Amino acid sequence: MGNDGGSIPKRIELVKEKQKEVRPDQNALKIATWFFCALSKRPLQDPVVVCGLGKLYNKDAVIEYLLNKNAYGDGDTICSHISTMKDVKTLKLAANPAFKDSNEASIAHFDQGMVSRFICPITMKEMNGKLKFVYLETCGCVFSEQGLKEVPSSTCIQCNKSFKQENIITINPSPVEQEQLRALLRQESAEDNVIAESSSSASRNKRKREDNGEQSISKKPAIELEVGVTASSSSPSTHSGIGGNSVTAVVNQKVQEHLVNASSKNKQSKAIQSIYSQKKDKNVTESYLVRGTFNRYAA
Incomplete structure (x- = not known):
């Protein structure tokens, strides 16, 4: 223990020194x-x-x-x-x-x-x-x-x-130089990652553009087909081939039906009909201008 008369303590036992x-x-x-x-x-x-x-x-x-x-x-x-x-x-x-x-x-x-x-x-x-x-x-x-x-x-x-x-x-190299090289490697690795991410995003955008282009190309024939059918139905004179005559006949029939319906709605008056009608009496002296109409000067 020390200080009891039996031993003399040393400095290392009394003072804690920093370990080497x-x-x-x-x-x-x-x-x-x-x-x-x-x-x-x-x-x-x-x-x-x-x-x-x-x-x-x-x-x-x-x-x-x-x-x-x-x-x-x-x-x-x-x-x-x-x-x-x-x-x-x-x-x-x-x-x-x-x-x-x-x-x-x-x-x-x-x-x-x-x-x-x-x-x-x-x-x-x-x-x-x-x-x-x-x-x-x-x-x-x-x-x-x-x-x-x-x-x-x-x-x-x-x-x-x-x-x-x-x-x-x-x-x-020395440890100090190795730390400098390690920092340089980390910087280069970070730059490579940024370049890789940018290139991958560019490739993804390119694939999206290509996919959109393919979709538009695939839709184009359908649109052209629809436009072609509409044009063929609206202009029968441009038809040719196997089904051209049948389409023209159908269109002509529709036009005739429309004209008949219009004429039935707009009936001619009796006065107008009398102008174009023929009289059985051939001794009629009226001209076609006054035929079928009232005229006080008529003989």
């Missing part, structure tokens, strides 16, 4: 980053791919993850930015002639001096994290940054493919 931050072993972290797949945690071996954050993966592990998202426990955390194989780039690595299978990387004995599988083809330096390595986005060839600067050129010395300065991408 536990930092991971930087050497072990470096080996895990440059010698092992970031997803499967197995040693890197050809073919090796790199993601937009600059992390290294075995290609078969990425394929397994895309086929089954539960293939690796922390796959969603590590590879959340990888949705297709287009999100990774296959690297062209130069093999290290000094590497042997007996020198297989293992974090358990990283202090024994590990040998990397890959080297820079210009400087022959191992890709073990001690030097900064980069790859060309256009072709995927990997070099050390120092070696690429020693041979200034606008074409790759391995595949002779042209590249620009912005096509030089760092492998396994």
